Each structure stands twice: as structure tokens, then as C-alpha cells.
Amino acid sequence: MSDLQIATAKEVFDLLRDDLAAIEREFVSQSQSQVEVITEIGRYLIAGGGKRIRPLLLLLSAKALGFEGDSRIRLGSVVEMLHTATLVHDDIIDEADTRRGRPSSNTTWGNSKCVLAGDWLYMQAFNVALQEQNFHILDLLISLTQQMVEGELLQMQKLGHLINEEEYFDLIFRKTACLFKVSMQLGATLAGAPDAIEAQLGEYGRNLGLAFQIIDDVLDLTATESTLGKPVASDLREGKATLAVIHALERGTGADREAIRTVLADRSFQRVTHSQILEILGRHGSLEYAHDTARAYAEAARLSIADLPDTDAKRALLWVPAYVVDRDR
Amino acid sequence: MSDLQIATAKEVFDLLRDDLAAIEREFVSQSQSQVEVITEIGRYLIAGGGKRIRPLLLLLSAKALGFEGDSRIRLGSVVEMLHTATLVHDDIIDEADTRRGRPSSNTTWGNSKCVLAGDWLYMQAFNVALQEQNFHILDLLISLTQQMVEGELLQMQKLGHLINEEEYFDLIFRKTACLFKVSMQLGATLAGAPDAIEAQLGEYGRNLGLAFQIIDDVLDLTATESTLGKPVASDLREGKATLAVIHALERGTGADREAIRTVLADRSFQRVTHSQILEILGRHGSLEYAHDTARAYAEAARLSIADLPDTDAKRALLWVPAYVVDRDR
Numbered sequence: 001m002s003d004l005q006i007a008t009a010k011e012v013f014d015l016l017r018d019d020l021a022a023i024e025r026e027f028v029s030q031s032q033s034q035v036e037v038i039t040e041i042g043r044y045l046i047a048g049g050g051k052r053i054r055p056l057l058l059l060l061s062a063k064a065l066g067f068e069g070d071s072r073i074r075l076g077s078v079v080e081m082l083h084t085a086t087l088v089h090d091d092i093i094d095e096a097d098t099r100r101g102r103p104s105s106n107t108t109w110g111n112s113k114c115v116l117a118g119d120w121l122y123m124q125a126f127n128v129a130l131q132e133q134n135f136h137i138l139d140l141l142i143s144l145t146q147q148m149v150e151g152e153l154l155q156m157q158k159l160g161h162l163i164n165e166e167e168y169f170d171l172i173f174r175k176t177a178c179l180f181k182v183s184m185q186l187g188a189t190l191a192g193a194p195d196a197i198e199a200q201l202g203e204y205g206r207n208l209g210l211a212f213q214i215i216d217d218v219l220d221l222t223a224t225e226s227t228l229g230k231p232v233a234s235d236l237r238e239g240k241a242t243l244a245v246i247h248a249l250e251r252g253t254g255a256d257r258e259a260i261r262t263v264l265a266d267r268s269f270q271r272v273t274h275s276q277i278l279e280i281l282g283r284h285g286s287l288e289y290a291h292d293t294a295r296a297y298a299e300a301a302r303l304s305i306a307d308l309p310d311t312d313a314k315r316a317l318l319w320v321p322a323y324v325v326d327r328d329r
Numbered sequence: 330m331s332d333l334q335i336a337t338a339k340e341v342f343d344l345l346r347d348d349l350a351a352i353e354r355e356f357v358s359q360s361q362s363q364v365e366v367i368t369e370i371g372r373y374l375i376a377g378g379g380k381r382i383r384p385l386l387l388l389l390s391a392k393a394l395g396f397e398g399d400s401r402i403r404l405g406s407v408v409e410m411l412h413t414a415t416l417v418h419d420d421i422i423d424e425a426d427t428r429r430g431r432p433s434s435n436t437t438w439g440n441s442k443c444v445l446a447g448d449w450l451y452m453q454a455f456n457v458a459l460q461e462q463n464f465h466i467l468d469l470l471i472s473l474t475q476q477m478v479e480g481e482l483l484q485m486q487k488l489g490h491l492i493n494e495e496e497y498f499d500l501i502f503r504k505t506a507c508l509f510k511v512s513m514q515l516g517a518t519l520a521g522a523p524d525a526i527e528a529q530l531g532e533y534g535r536n537l538g539l540a541f542q543i544i545d546d547v548l549d550l551t552a553t554e555s556t557l558g559k560p561v562a563s564d565l566r567e568g569k570a571t572l573a574v575i576h577a578l579e580r581g582t583g584a585d586r587e588a589i590r591t592v593l594a595d596r597s598f599q600r601v602t603h604s605q606i607l608e609i610l611g612r613h614g615s616l617e618y619a620h621d622t623a624r625a626y627a628e629a630a631r632l633s634i635a636d637l638p639d640t641d642a643k644r645a646l647l648w649v650p651a652y653v654v655d656r657d658r
Contacts, residue, residue: 035479037486089448093441112422115444116482119418119451123475126455130471133464142459146452150364153445157366 007315009323015312016059019073023055026077030128033120041105041117045084048100053212054079054183057320061187061201063313064305071132071190078125079183082141085121086148088114093152094238101229136189144182147174160239160264168246169210176216177209200304204317207301212324214294217242218287219329221278227329233274239267243293244286245277256280291325298325336644338652344641345388348402352384355406359457362449370434370446374413377429382541383408383512386649390516390530392642393634400461400519407454408512411470414450415477417443422481423567430558465518473511476503489568489593494575498539505545506538529633533646536630541653543623546571547616548658550607556658562603568596572622573615574606585609620654627654 007015024046031042055076062072090096091104092111098104106114122145129141151174158167184205188198219228220235221244235242241249241264249260259272259280266272281287298321308314336344353375360371384405391401419425420433421440427433435443451474458470480503487496513534517527548557549564550573564571570578570593578589588601588609595601610616627650637643 033479035482037482038479089444092444111440112485113482115418115421115447116478116485118444119448119478120475120482122448122451123471123478126467126471127475130464130468135459135462138455138467139459142452142455146449146456149445149448149452150362150367153364153366153442153449156441156445 004310004315004318006322007312007319009319011312012316012319015063015316016056019059019076020052020055022073023052023059023076023080026073027080030077030081030124031121033124037109037113038117038120041088041109041113042121044105044108045088048102050080050083050100052080053320053324054083054179057180057183057205057208058187060313060317060320061184061205062190063187064201064308064311064317065188065191065193065197067187067191069190072187074128074131075137075186075190078129078141079179079186081121081125081128082145083179085118085125086145086152088118088121090152092118093156096230098230134189137186140182140185140189144178147178151175151178155240158240160267161241162249162261162264163241163246165243165246168241168243172210172213172217173206176213177206180209180212181205197307200307204301204304207297207304208321208324211294211297211301211321214243214290214297215325215327218244218290218294219327221245221281222287223329229329233269233277236263236274236277237267237269239264242290244281244290247286247289248281248284251284251286252280256284294325298322333639333644333647335651336641336648338648340641341645341648344392344645345385348388348405349381349384351402352381352388352405352409355402356409359406359410359453360450362453364449366438366442367446367449370417370438370442371450373434373437374417377431379409379412379429381409382649382653383412383508386509386512386534386537387516389642389646389649390513390534391519392516393530393637393640393646394517394520394522394526396516396520398519401516403457403460404466404515404519407458407470408508408515410450410454410457411474412508414447414454415474415481417447417450419481421447422485425559427559463518466515469511469514469518473507476507480504480507484569487569489596490570491578491590491593492570492575494572497570497572497575501539501542501546502535505542506535509538509541510534526636529636533630533633536626536633537650537653540623540626540630540650543572543619543626544654544656547573547619547623548656550574550610551616552658558658562598562606565592565603565606566596566598568593571619573610573619576615576618577610577613580613580615581609585613623654627651 027046032039058076058079059072088105091099092106092114096104097107129137151171155171181202184201185198188201217235221233223232225232245260249257259276262272263277301321302318305314305317356375361368387405387408388401417434420428421435421443425433426436458466480500484500510531513530514527517530546564550562552561554561574589578586588605591601592598592606630650631647634643634646
């Protein structure tokens with residue numbers, strides 16, 4: 001590892017402010033349709049915000065390899081649009097009431113319109129990507145989307161059941177890390193990087209994505225509703241076992257296992273409370289375990305880009321993992 | 330128009346039997362996923378049958394221009410797969426209980442899995458199409474899908490309301506004729522046909538698709554449930570005004586208009602019966618009007634391919650319009 005200094009949040013923001021603003025404008029313009037309700041739903045989803053971490057990764061990946069063309073703005077918007085499309089369909093499936101502190105789109109427009117709005121966003125993302133006239137880009141995006149959809153189906157099959165770590169990592173790769181990986185790969189592709197470099201940047205994205213989702217899952221267990229913008233412990237209430245819970249299951253007493261099994265099967269805290277679960281996780285150091293695992297992936301992400309030339313973008317990429325791991329929402 | 334003889338049904342079937350069987354095998358193999366439930370739903374949908382008219386058009390279009398490569402089998406399966414994906418999502422939206430005389434897939438697997446299965450089929454169709462390494466093919470397929478999705482949303486907005494003929498034709502173009510058109514265009518593209526020929530074949534598909542959907546809509550009003558494989562007059566019960574109904578609305582007495590308006594608004598035959606509606610349509614010759622319009626589009630389809638060289642495939646293409654217009658289900 002070089003002794004390149006890690007950037008500060010302010011430096012990263014200064015570096016990308018204009019590009020992220022351009023991507024936001026691009027996202028708005030791409031989400032416009034002659035069919036009014038699509039434009040409406042699009043506007044609502046964009047206004048809901050989000051961390052825009054996928055476009056940020058794509059920008060940094062391209063910048064680290066010296067690419068500054070317009071395609072980075074278009075594809076930055078495309079990855080956010082694909083992410084948004086998956087959220088729209090996931091909210092229907094999870095029967096979510098809220099997303100990012102507001103009513104979820106299915107609550108406002110109904111499931112039927114949201115099925116179609118999600119479909120439209122997928123197609124629009126591919127349509128915009130098609131403008132690049134690059135088969136590798138289309139292959140990355142289409143295969144990615146298929147993997148995400150398969151992941152969501154796998155997750156549904158596992159709801160209410162105990163899963164092991166291997167299954168958990170496969171699920172969070174598909175759910176999150178896969179798109180982080182592709183965002184990084186797209187930046188490399190735009191820069192015309194050799195396969196080996198694209199693979200290294202992809203590896204950064206994969207590691208970062210795993211760290212990101214592990215933390216997301218920890219926050220779901222521990223944060224407050226007002227910080228999170230959605231109900232706490234919604235994973236358990238949907239029957240989803242995440243890393244800390246899997247850890248406690250493997251180390252807990254018979255009674256601990258039974259308590260966790262009950263919540264997952266009931267999909268509610270009626271028989272076993274949220275505090276009881278937190279007590280079990282606390283007793284086995286399960287939340288620390290999940291945090292440590294996320295930190296290890298964050299470090300692996302940093303190591304994946306050790307070979308990149310020293311640039312501001314690389315310094316920013318070295319900053320992102322800590323940002324992802326240390327956030328509180 | 331040349332004096333080329335129109336093929337018989339048997340001739341068309343003999344001409345395409347092997348290719349259609351190959352497409353069926355391709356469809357089965359393309360619908361396999363490591364995620365079991367996708368393969369299950371895929372197998373169920375394929376077994377449900379269907380007229381396979383879209384692959385048939387693609388085959389005839391390619392054949393009429395002398396193309397016999399394997400791509401015709403792959404893309405024949407792709408157009409049927411896209412069609413199937415739209416049906417899966419449409420059944421969720423329409424809350425359909427039956428499709429092709431069997432429980433619809435959402436009834437068997439639930440909405441959530443079917444949202445994802447539809448997504449997966451879209452992605453798989455694009456994935457297979459990507460193998461052709463042809464941007465025009467991808468552009469046709471992605472734009473098409475977006476138009477179909479927009480059409481479904483437009484239709485939702487118009488449910489329960491009176492629409493005019495122009496709106497009706499826009500809806501049925503998006504719903505049906507657009508994919509017929511693209512199936513023909515794909516055959517031409519595979520054959521490396523010049524733009525003008527591709528446009529003529531596309532025009533054939535568009536005209537044929539309009540005729541097809543007009544007849545579908547007439548059959549929904551007049552056929553029996555056992556012939557149709559789905560409840561009769563389901564369009565009216567979903568608040569959809571189709572061509573014959575629009576015709577009667579424009580020519581009917583005040584009482585006729587009121588009766589139709591009531592059914593569309595109620596989305597049921599509780600206050601006005603199905604027989605009363607049929608009586609109104611009969612009195613104004615509305616069903617004949619719809620039939621005549623379909624026949625005119627069928628004739629326009631035949632005229633669109635007048636310039637093609639005389640081949641067995643052209644003879645078959647001259648047969649299809651009558652098959653589409655004269656069917657009873």
C-alpha cells in the first residue's frame with residue numbers, strides 16, 4: 001500500500017460536486033416520459049434522495065483512470081436509475097409502507113402502477129446505456145440486473161428460515177455488492193482500462209458493497225426509526241436473518257436460538273421482544289462481530305486499489321470505505 | 330399485388346413445423362435458472378401454450394428474405410419470452426385469476442414472485458438478444474418493451490372512462506401491434522435487409538397486430554368462456570372500452586350511452602347486463618364495424634408485402650391475416 005493520504009469528506013465532496021449535480025440533472029431528464037404518471041413517480045423517487053453512492057463510485061473509478069467524458073454522467077444516472085427500479089419493485093414485494101422517511105411509492109400510487117414504473121425505469125436505463133454503443137457495458141448492466149432479481153427471489157424463499165453465513169453473503173452480494181462492483185467496472189470500461197484493472201476496481205466495489213450491506217443490516221437492528229427513516233428491525237419482522245443474528249444463532253444457547261427462531265417464524269416481536277434479541281446479540285458480541293467483518297471488507301476494498309496511480313480520485317476511493325462503515329444511517 | 334396463391338394452414342404448418350419446435354426447445358432452455366422458482370414458473374408459462382404467432386412472424390419474415398441462420402431460433406424465443414413477461418406483469422395488474430384456461434401464474438405463486446419472474450424474463454430476453462452483438466436489435470427490443478409498458482400505464486389511466494378511436498388505436502398498437510411489428514423487423518434485420526424492406530415488413534406486422542387485437546377485443550365481447558379460456562366480457566368488467574363499444578357510444582341513443590357508461594364505471598354487469606350491451610352493439614352494427622375494420626387492416630397487411638419476391642414464406646404471410654381475422658378464439 002502506498003502512503004498516499006486518505007481524503008477528507010470535504011475534499012471528496014469538492015472533487016465531485018459538479019459531477020454529482022450533473023448526474024442529478026441527467027436523472028431528472030432521463031426520468032421524463034410522455035406518460036405523466038411515470039414522470040410523477042420518477043420525480044417523487046428522485047426527490048426522496050439517497051446517498052448516490054453508486055454514481056459516486058462510477059465517477060471516482062473513471063476519474064482515477066483519467067476519464068472525464070460525458071458518458072460518466074449518463075452512466076452515473078443509469079446506475080442510480082437501476083438501483084431505483086429495484087427499490088420500487090422491492091417495496092411492492094416487502095409491502096413496505098415507508099422508504100427514506102416518506103411513504104413508499106407503492107403506498108402512494110398502488111402496486112400496479114409501481115410494477116410498471118419499475119419496468120419502465122429498467123428499460124429507460126438500458127435505453128440510455130445503449131447510447132454508449134458498447135456491448136460490454138450492456139452485458140454488465142443486464143447480467144447485473146438479472147443477478148439482483150434472482151437474489152430477491154432467493155431471499156423470498158429464505159424468509160422465516162435460518163440461513164448460514166455463506167447464504168447471507170450470496171444474498172448481500174446480489175442485493176448490493178453486485179451493483180457497487182458494476183459501477184466501478186463501468187468507470188474502468190469508460191476509461192478503456194485493461195481487464196486486470198477493471199477486475200481490481202470491480203473487486204473494490206464488491207468488498208465495499210459487502211461492507212455497506214453488513215452495516216445497513218446492523219443499523220436496521222440498532223438504529224432508531226427517526227435516524228433510519230424506516231421502522232427498526234424491519235429485517236427480523238420480515239423474517240430475514242442478517243449477519244449478527246446468524247452469528248448469535250451459531251453461538252447462542254438453546255434458549256437464544258429458540259428466541260431468534262421464534263421471531264423469524266412469527267415475523268413479529270409479539271412473543272419475543274426486540275430488546276430480548278438485542279440482549280442476546282450483545283451477550284455474544286454479535287454486533288461487534290458484524291462490525292469487525294464490515295471493517296475487514298472495507299480494508300480489503302482499500303487494498304484492492306493499491307496498484308492505482310496516486311490521484312485525488314484514488315485518495316477519495318480510500319476515504320469511501322470508512323465513510324460506509326462509520327455511518328449511523 | 331402479384332397473383333401469388335395464398336398458402337393453406339397445412340402448408341404454413343409444414344413450412345414452419347421444425348423451426349417452431351426448435352423455438353419451443355430454445356424457450357425451455359432459456360427459461361432455466363439456478364433459482365428454482367424461476368424455472369418452475371417458466372415451465373408453467375411455456376406449458377400454457379399460446380399461438381406463438383410472434384415467433385411465427387419472425388420466422389416468416391427472415392425466410393421471406395432468405396435468412397435461415399440459428400439467430401432466427403434464438404430471437405424467435407426472445408420475442409415470445411418478452412410477450413410472456415408482459416403477460417405475467419399484466420396478470421398482476423389486472424388481478425387476473427385465469428389465463429389460457431388455467432389459473433394465472435400470480436394466483437399460483439403470488440404477486441411478489443411474479444413481479445420478479447417477469448423482471449427476470451425481461452432480462453433473460455435481453456441477455457439472449459445481446460448474443461447477436463447487434464445494436465439495432467437491442468434498440469428494437471428495448472424501445473418496444475418501453476412502449477408496451479407505457480401502453481399498459483396509459484390503459485390504467487383510462488380504465489372506467491370513455492375513450493375515442495384514436496386513443497384506442499394508440500393503446501392496441503402498444504399492447505399488441507408494436508411487438509408484431511418488431512418481430513417482422515427482426516426477421517428483416519437478421520436477413521440484412523435494407524431499411525425500406527424492414528419498414529415494409531414492419532408495416533405488415535403493425536397492420537396485422539391491429540387486426541389481431543381488434544378481433545381479440547370482439548371475441549372478448551362475444552365468445553363463450555369455454556372457447557376463450559378466460560371470463561367473457563372481461564374488458565368491460567375491467568372498465569376497458571374497445572372498438573365496438575366506442576362505435577356504439579358514438580352512434581347510440583342517450584340511453585345506450587348511459588348503459589355503456591354505467592358498465593364501464595361500475596366495472597360489473599350488476600346494473601346493466603351483458604345481454605343488454607350486446608343488444609346495443611347489435612342494434613348499431615358495432616360488432617360488424619369492428620370486424621370490417623379488422624378486415625381492412627388485414628388487407629393492408631397483405632398489401633404491405635406486395636413487393637416481396639414470390640416465395641413459400643410470402644405465400645404464408647399472405648395467409649396469416651385471414652387466420653387472424655377469422656379465428657374464434
